[in-house]
Amino acid sequence: MLSSFWRWLVRLRGRPILVAGLIAAVALVPLALSTTAGAAATPTASFTKVNDWGAGWEGRYTITNSGTTSITSWRLEFDLPAGTTVGSYWDALLTSSGQHHTFTNRSWNGTVAPGASVTFGFVGNGTGAPVGCTLNGQPCGGGTTPTTPPPSTTAPPTTPPPTTPPPTAGTPVAANGQLRVCGRQLCNRNGKAVQLRGMSTHGIQWYANCATPASLDVLAREWNADVLRISMYVQEGGYETDPRRFTDMVHNYIELATARGMYAIVDWHMLSPGDPNHNLTRARTFFAEIAERHKNKVNVLYEIANEPNGVSWGTIKSYAEQVIPVIRSRDPEAVVLVGTPDWSSLGVSGSGGGVDTIAANPVTGGNLMYVFHFYAASHGDLYYNTFAQAADRLPLFVTEFGTQEYTGDGPNNFTMSQRYLDLMASKKISWTNWNFSDDFRSGAVFTTGTCGSGQFGGTSRLKPAGAWIRDRIRTPDDF
Numbered sequence: 001m002l003s004s005f006w007r008w009l010v011r012l013r014g015r016p017i018l019v020a021g022l023i024a025a026v027a028l029v030p031l032a033l034s035t036t037a038g039a040a041a042t043p044t045a046s047f048t049k050v051n052d053w054g055a056g057w058e059g060r061y062t063i064t065n066s067g068t069t070s071i072t073s074w075r076l077e078f079d080l081p082a083g084t085t086v087g088s089y090w091d092a093l094l095t096s097s098g099q100h101h102t103f104t105n106r107s108w109n110g111t112v113a114p115g116a117s118v119t120f121g122f123v124g125n126g127t128g129a130p131v132g133c134t135l136n137g138q139p140c141g142g143g144t145t146p147t148t149p150p151p152s153t154t155a156p157p158t159t160p161p162p163t164t165p166p167p168t169a170g171t172p173v174a175a176n177g178q179l180r181v182c183g184r185q186l187c188n189r190n191g192k193a194v195q196l197r198g199m200s201t202h203g204i205q206w207y208a209n210c211a212t213p214a215s216l217d218v219l220a221r222e223w224n225a226d227v228l229r230i231s232m233y234v235q236e237g238g239y240e241t242d243p244r245r246f247t248d249m250v251h252n253y254i255e256l257a258t259a260r261g262m263y264a265i266v267d268w269h270m271l272s273p274g275d276p277n278h279n280l281t282r283a284r285t286f287f288a289e290i291a292e293r294h295k296n297k298v299n300v301l302y303e304i305a306n307e308p309n310g311v312s313w314g315t316i317k318s319y320a321e322q323v324i325p326v327i328r329s330r331d332p333e334a335v336v337l338v339g340t341p342d343w344s345s346l347g348v349s350g351s352g353g354g355v356d357t358i359a360a361n362p363v364t365g366g367n368l369m370y371v372f373h374f375y376a377a378s379h380g381d382l383y384y385n386t387f388a389q390a391a392d393r394l395p396l397f398v399t400e401f402g403t404q405e406y407t408g409d410g411p412n413n414f415t416m417s418q419r420y421l422d423l424m425a426s427k428k429i430s431w432t433n434w435n436f437s438d439d440f441r442s443g444a445v446f447t448t449g450t451c452g453s454g455q456f457g458g459t460s461r462l463k464p465a466g467a468w469i470r471d472r473i474r475t476p477d478d479f
Contacts, residue, residue, distance in 0.1 A: 043067065043135055045135045064116075065117070080126070194477075197227070203233045228264055264299055307339060308342075336365075340358065345383065375406040376416040397430050400433075402435075
């Protein structure tokens, strides 16, 4: 929202000067206002091309409040030359008229405190770059509003432009393409068994500032991660509170992972209540939109129930067989990951049914894998042995594990963690570690305050678990 001063200024500039005798007096106003505006240090915005693949690019605007009072909303406008269009975008709302594009804040990032910054990004299809940028009606770099070329009269397209282009050579997705399940293995487009290694976000309702273009650059290019798990809680302040917002956030994270050549696991992070059927209607709605939007990508996997608990395998299977067709009708090739009883422990943590039960009554269909979670400081030989035996009977994907206790906190057990990792390497079982955030718990890879600083590179801001897992993700892949 504009300050009262700028609202006054806008109103003044919009009034016609009808009395000739006032011209000289009014002519003095801009000088006085210019001085005041300079003292107010209005917000500015800077543009960066994050990636460029020739036929398109990924762009990022950083809006910085260098003033002394908070701004509570922002509106950034620019023009693109003919032949260049906006594709997917994130952390903003977009309206377009021909070649003129207006981005406004979302509900959660409109307020920018003094000295703080927010970012939003988008994909440009074509070779042109933004021109004539204004922020809240003022030049993005400060000063007087520039004269911009008039927007094109060409009507906007009736269908969305293409989303993120295929990744460049050398990335995990470029090397492997569309994944499939062959026997008990995750295989690439050539039928070779592969192991993906990467990180899971924490709940994006709490830690969206930890999974940003900058942090994902580090994850993809410094950590050499193959996969990002996008953890969208259903309850606990998540999807059920604002389905539109959280669905859009997941769309954005898929695009960010795609632009960096990583695989993306869409995690329907149900936990309490433990019966996944409690959220069946929500799940069907959510996965229908996600699969429809991203059906032409080769890098999206669907985890349809994070940690079912307190219910039998039959109940989980019934849920899966009602959600999977929603995905398959739109994205028939994608790998689907199915949670297992008792917090995805393959039944070890309770009595919901174990490996024998699942193997005797599997979910119908192909390209399916079953989920196993463990926390090494809590889950010792019983869990390890169950997992090892299950790997010879079921296709498995470890979508969540930690080196500490099952709470994601407490002391690390790196020795037991390495046993699990060695087993997964020998059997080509893919994994994502919990979690890519600066939560206070020992399982969060970054020290508290890292995400607010925006400084993710190197090892100085990593907790012991973060440094340990980074080293293991960075080892060369055998693709």
